[in-house]
Amino acid sequence: MKGRIESLTVSGRGIIVYLPPSYSVEQHYPVSYIHDSGDLFNPAHSNSLNELEKLFQDGELQEVILVGIESENRLNEYTPWFAKAIEPTKFNDFGGNGDLYLSFIVEKLIPLINQKYSTSVTDTSIIGKSLGGLISIYAAFCYPDHFKKVGCISGSFWFDGILPFMERNELLLNDMKIYMDVGTEEGKNKTTIQCEMVDRTILANQILRTKGLSDSQLRFKLIDGADHKRHYFIQRFPTVVKWLYQRK
Numbered sequence: 001m002k003g004r005i006e007s008l009t010v011s012g013r014g015i016i017v018y019l020p021p022s023y024s025v026e027q028h029y030p031v032s033y034i035h036d037s038g039d040l041f042n043p044a045h046s047n048s049l050n051e052l053e054k055l056f057q058d059g060e061l062q063e064v065i066l067v068g069i070e071s072e073n074r075l076n077e078y079t080p081w082f083a084k085a086i087e088p089t090k091f092n093d094f095g096g097n098g099d100l101y102l103s104f105i106v107e108k109l110i111p112l113i114n115q116k117y118s119t120s121v122t123d124t125s126i127i128g129k130s131l132g133g134l135i136s137i138y139a140a141f142c143y144p145d146h147f148k149k150v151g152c153i154s155g156s157f158w159f160d161g162i163l164p165f166m167e168r169n170e171l172l173l174n175d176m177k178i179y180m181d182v183g184t185e186e187g188k189n190k191t192t193i194q195c196e197m198v199d200r201t202i203l204a205n206q207i208l209r210t211k212g213l214s215d216s217q218l219r220f221k222l223i224d225g226a227d228h229k230r231h232y233f234i235q236r237f238p239t240v241v242k243w244l245y246q247r248k
Helices: 048-059 098-116 130-144 163-168 191-209 231-244
Strands: 005-012 013-019 029-034 065-068 119-129 149-153 177-183 218-223
Touching: 005 098, 013 098, 029 098, 029 231, 048 119, 065 098, 065 218, 098 130, 119 130, 119 231, 130 149, 130 163, 130 177, 149 231, 163 191, 177 191, 177 231, 191 218, 218 231
Parallel strands: 029 065, 029 119, 119 149, 149 177, 177 218
Antiparallel strands: 005 013, 013 065
16 A cells, blocks of 8 residues: 555544545545545555555546545445344444534534645546445435435345435436445345335445436446445445546
8 A cells, every 4th residue: 555544533423535546635635534434445454545546656546545434334324214124132322413424424524624634626526335335325315416426335225215215306417426336245145124125225336227317427336246245345446536536
């Protein structure tokens, strides 16, 4: 890795920041906000940064600042409204504090990052996997002026009410880019609503299509053989960043 990682604490929450190799106050860099403490790029869990830096070096991808956000409770923070647990004997109910979590990002974290680092304030994305993908899509509807690029890796579109929400709410299309994917093996061994993971993700893609997103604005991929596991998500993360930020 040629870039560097810095650690911050914002409102008691751990934040990691990746600064790309050429980082300088002479330039302004787009910023991507990543859920789950940035485990998709954090070198402690992932080799994604080596792949991204090769893309930077080869000129295929503009350099991007990555910001990993610690979650206090992902079942609460990555869900837009309350919902009962789908496996009550294993998990708690979904708290539905997504609006509070997103307001923290928009009102506290983004201004601080823009103040501390040399950023392109109009070029901000949000990326997550599983429930992190769910809250990222929700953010596209709620904060389109802040998040014009969205990465949704294996988003939890089985979550109660999310598809009707997407159908009935307007999505502002100006400069919007959304990447979505799901593995063909996801949900196959589930006995809960998660068994519909693939079908509901396909339906979510169709709903977004009806909003008017073009091929250059919406990318959907079925990943053959991939299950709902972190190492599959990490493998796909560089592809997500490349599609959202590839050089024209």
